Amino acid sequence: MARHQHAVIWTRLTGLPQKMGDLVLTDDRASFTYTQDYLASGQPGFCLLGDGAIWGGDSVTYPISERIPVFPRLLALIPGNNPRNLQRRHYLDLLRARLGKEPPPGIDTEWLLLLMGGHGGIGHIDVFEGDLAAEAWYRHAMHGNGEHVAVTHTDRSELWRMLKHNVLDENVDFDPQLVEQTLGPTPSVGGMIPKLLVAIDSAQPATGFYPPGTQGKRDVVLKVEPPEYHGLLDLEALCLDVHRAAGFTVPAYHRFDDDELHFLAVERFDRVDGRPLPMESLFSVIATGDHHFRETGDILLEELGDVLGRLAEVVTLPADTGEQVYRRILMALLTGNGDLHLDNLALLGGIQDCRLAPVYDPSPMRAWPRHNLVSAIPFDPSGYQDHGDYFVVLGKRFGLSPKQTQHCIDESLHATTTYAEQVMALTRVPVRQRQQLQDIVNKERSLLQRHSK
Numbered sequence: 001m002a003r004h005q006h007a008v009i010w011t012r013l014t015g016l017p018q019k020m021g022d023l024v025l026t027d028d029r030a031s032f033t034y035t036q037d038y039l040a041s042g043q044p045g046f047c048l049l050g051d052g053a054i055w056g057g058d059s060v061t062y063p064i065s066e067r068i069p070v071f072p073r074l075l076a077l078i079p080g081n082n083p084r085n086l087q088r089r090h091y092l093d094l095l096r097a098r099l100g101k102e103p104p105p106g107i108d109t110e111w112l113l114l115l116m117g118g119h120g121g122i123g124h125i126d127v128f129e130g131d132l133a134a135e136a137w138y139r140h141a142m143h144g145n146g147e148h149v150a151v152t153h154t155d156r157s158e159l160w161r162m163l164k165h166n167v168l169d170e171n172v173d174f175d176p177q178l179v180e181q182t183l184g185p186t187p188s189v190g191g192m193i194p195k196l197l198v199a200i201d202s203a204q205p206a207t208g209f210y211p212p213g214t215q216g217k218r219d220v221v222l223k224v225e226p227p228e229y230h231g232l233l234d235l236e237a238l239c240l241d242v243h244r245a246a247g248f249t250v251p252a253y254h255r256f257d258d259d260e261l262h263f264l265a266v267e268r269f270d271r272v273d274g275r276p277l278p279m280e281s282l283f284s285v286i287a288t289g290d291h292h293f294r295e296t297g298d299i300l301l302e303e304l305g306d307v308l309g310r311l312a313e314v315v316t317l318p319a320d321t322g323e324q325v326y327r328r329i330l331m332a333l334l335t336g337n338g339d340l341h342l343d344n345l346a347l348l349g350g351i352q353d354c355r356l357a358p359v360y361d362p363s364p365m366r367a368w369p370r371h372n373l374v375s376a377i378p379f380d381p382s383g384y385q386d387h388g389d390y391f392v393v394l395g396k397r398f399g400l401s402p403k404q405t406q407h408c409i410d411e412s413l414h415a416t417t418t419y420a421e422q423v424m425a426l427t428r429v430p431v432r433q434r435q436q437l438q439d440i441v442n443k444e445r446s447l448l449q450r451h452s453k
Contacts, residue, residue, distance in 0.1 A: 005111055010119075010126045010134045013043050015275050017138040019131065020046055023071075025064070025111060030071050033059045044278045044350030046125050047073035048315060049288045051351050067294045069107040070114060072287035073280055076343075077118035077127055078110055087196075091116045120212055121197065122221075122268075124276035141213065163194075163224055163261055193232065193363075194224040200265050205254040213274060218267050220254070221360075225262040231429030232363060233264040235437075238422055239335050239362040240266075246331065246415035249358040269358050270348070278350050279357060283342035285311065296341050301329070301379035305398035315351040322398035323408065324356055330412040333374070333391060333444050335419060336364035336437045341376035364423075366440050367433040388447025409448055416441070 005025040009032065010017055018041070021034040034045070034052050045051035050060040050071070062071050070078070079088030091113055095103040103109040118127030119137055128134040199210040199217035210217050225233045237255045244250040254265040270279040286307060287293045299307070308322050318324075325345065332340040339361075346357040365371035374387055384390040395405030420438045423429070 006130075007115060008128050008131055008134060009046050010128065010138075011043070011046075011124050012126075012138075012276055013124050013278075014041075017134065018043075019134070020125065023127065025070065025107075029061055029063050031059045031061045032071065033057075044124070047071060047288055048278070048280050048285050048347065048351060048354065053351060054314070062288065063291055064107065065294065066106065068287060069110045072284040073123075073125070074114060074118065074127060075284065076123065076281065077121045077125075078114045079117055087117055088113065122270055123279040124270075141211075193229065194226060196222045196224075197268070198222050198265075200254065202252075202254060202267070205263075205265055206256045206258050218265075219271050220265040220267050223264040223266070225264075229368065231426065231433060232365075232367075233262055234426045234428050235367060235423070235433075236264060236361070236363045238419075238426065239337065239364060240359070242335060242415065242419060242422075243331060243359045243362060246411070248328070248331075251358050251360060266360065269360075277348055279346055279348050281343045282307075282345045282347070285347065286342065296376065297378050299342075299377065301375055301377045302394060302397045304377065309399070315354045317354050318356075321356060323400060323404065326395055326398040326400065326405075327408050327412065328359065329375075329394070330391065330408060330448075331415070332362070334412055334416040334441060334448070335362065336366040336440050336444075337362050338371060338373040339363060339365040339376050344376075364437055367429070367437040369436065372436070372440070385451070386447060388444070389451040391448065392451045413445060413448060416445070 007023040007025075009020040009023055011020055012018070018038065019035055020038050021032055024031045024033075032046060032050065034055070034057070036057070039052045039057065042053075045053070045055075046060075050073070060071075062068075064070060068075065079091060081088065092103055094116070095109070095112060103112070114127055115129045119134075120126065120141065126134065126137075128137065196209075197212050197219070199212055199214040199219050200222070201207055201216075202218040209222065212219050223233060223236075225231075233255060237253060240250050240253055251269050252267040254263075254267075256263050256265070270277045282304075283296065286299065289311075293299065304325065305322050308317070308325065311317065312321070328345070329340065332338070344361050346360075347354050348357045349355055366373070379387070379390060379394075381387045381390045384393070392405065392409065395408060396402075400408065420441050423437050423441075424434050426434065
């Protein structure tokens with residue numbers, strides 16, 4: 001495939017489709033240029049640090065690599081490269097049919113996947129191969145009057161067969177074209193757990209799925225539990241409850257089962273009255289601002305407070321943002337969530353109204369031995385008696401005084417006082433996972449209690 005690939009970015013920030021600008025991929029960089037009309041609108045840019053208020057009519061550029069083959073913000077619109085990603089499986093099958101061979105790994109294939117599925121996803125931007133494709137997709141998505149076709153019993157059966165085939169590894173056939181016709185492009189979300197963006201009836205979530213944006217339904221991130229993580233969705237639901245009780249903003253969720261399938265439908269917070277909100281992960285923001293940053297391991301946990309401080313010089317952030325991130329880190333430690341990586345921390349809004357997104361994906365992955373990591377963001381505990389001491393001192397790196405740090409620790413310990421007992425009460429979670437998680441969180445509590453005095 002030749003380089004100098006061209007695409008366009010559109011948005012529905014105002015409720016109506018509008019072109020943002022043109023996207024070009026060359027051998028070594030991506031560039032994006034806003035249209036004059038979009039610049040004049042004053043609407044948020046395609047990413048926080050690529051906002052038109054910063055760049056004006058100049059092209060935003062980014063040096064691409066195999067690790068980040070497009071602008072970091074666009075990575076969220078490419079189906080994740082993991083074995084349980086439903087959308088990636090489907091689009092790779094389509095590419096095999098189109099190319100007559102196995103799509104080669106690398107930038108060329110990732111670009112094609114972006115064009116195929118980079119619209120209707122999380123946040124406010126949609127990527128298309130051209131303006132005609134954008135206009136056609138918006139016409140189809142809205143069906144001319146903002147209403148969607150209802151899901152028939154046959155459609156629902158095909159969806160269930162698809163999930164059983166791709167998630168439960170059952171040897172059943174399904175019609176992928178019927179699935180796509182039902183859910184549109186079925187944009188997905190990255191991670192180890194299969195996810196789809198769909199709509200549900202919040203009063204009766206088990207009755208079926210609908211295309212995102214269906215009137216009278218609730219848009220959700222639908223998580224489907226794979227057999228290798230039996231009971232995980234019960235643990236995640238518990239952690240959502242614990243965070244809400246601790247005073248964090250947490251999205252509504254619906255936990256339900258259907259036959260052998262287990263679901264957690266988390267209501268989307270990147271939509272308000274059907275209109276999308278800008279949403280971008282901290283990974284994307286950091287990578288956009290620092291072209292040497294390519295992996296989560298390129299930053300240490302103790303450097304994150306400084307990153308937020310520098311970001312606040314460019315965008316409007318609430319004064320307590322550092323404290324709120326520190327509190328989330330403490331809660332992750334005390335609930336066994338070693339998977340609080342930079343894609344699980346996000347910002348909502350544009351440069352004038354930027355704030356932390358609600359807590360999402362707080363799964364206590366340390367319950368599984370292969371995921372028993374204290375923190376997905378690396379940290380350097382050398383010079384400390386143990387990592388409990390490190391996490392106490394960490395508060396200073398987020399701009400907190402010793403008294404403020406102690407208050408955050410005390411509140412986090414109080415919020416998780418009965419967490420271990422709540423974990424042990426989840427009978428659908430295997431005993432081994434419950435016991436491991438109980439042991440981990442009890443140890444973390446003792447470390448914080450000892451070093452917080």
